[in-house]
Amino acid sequence: MMKQTRCYGCGKPIEPEWLTEGEFIICDECYSDIDKLLVEKLQEQLNTAKKYIEHVIGTIKHDGHLGTIQTDWILPDLEKALAAIGGDR
Known part of the structure; x- marks a missing residue:
């Protein structure tokens, strides 16, 4: 059963x-x-994530690092993550 x-x-x-x-x-x-407010909140969270990923990518491309952290290894993954969520880069 x-x-x-x-x-x-x-x-x-x-x-x-x-x-x-x-x-x-x-x-x-x-x-x-489905609650439209939930959909709006999820879109807001997605937009915030995109903004921060774009900022980190821009900083890495400009400076080559984030503070004292060398970031060559993470830049391709950040760009893939941004593309996967609909980013412009």
Whole structure:
């Protein structure tokens, strides 16, 4: 017998047809009611992350280091991270 899966939003039972083990799932009703403020907050956090990554990349490219930390090894990873989240560089 399969374990009953419930919506994490409202607790309504969900048919386990397409679920994988440990998957976070919400029902269609809760999905359509996603809080717009949460989406705005996540966008704000993403924009803040982009700003700080862009600043660090700019500093490394200008100075070649951050304070006393040599940063040649991290610059490619920062540029990849920025590109992955939609940065301009």
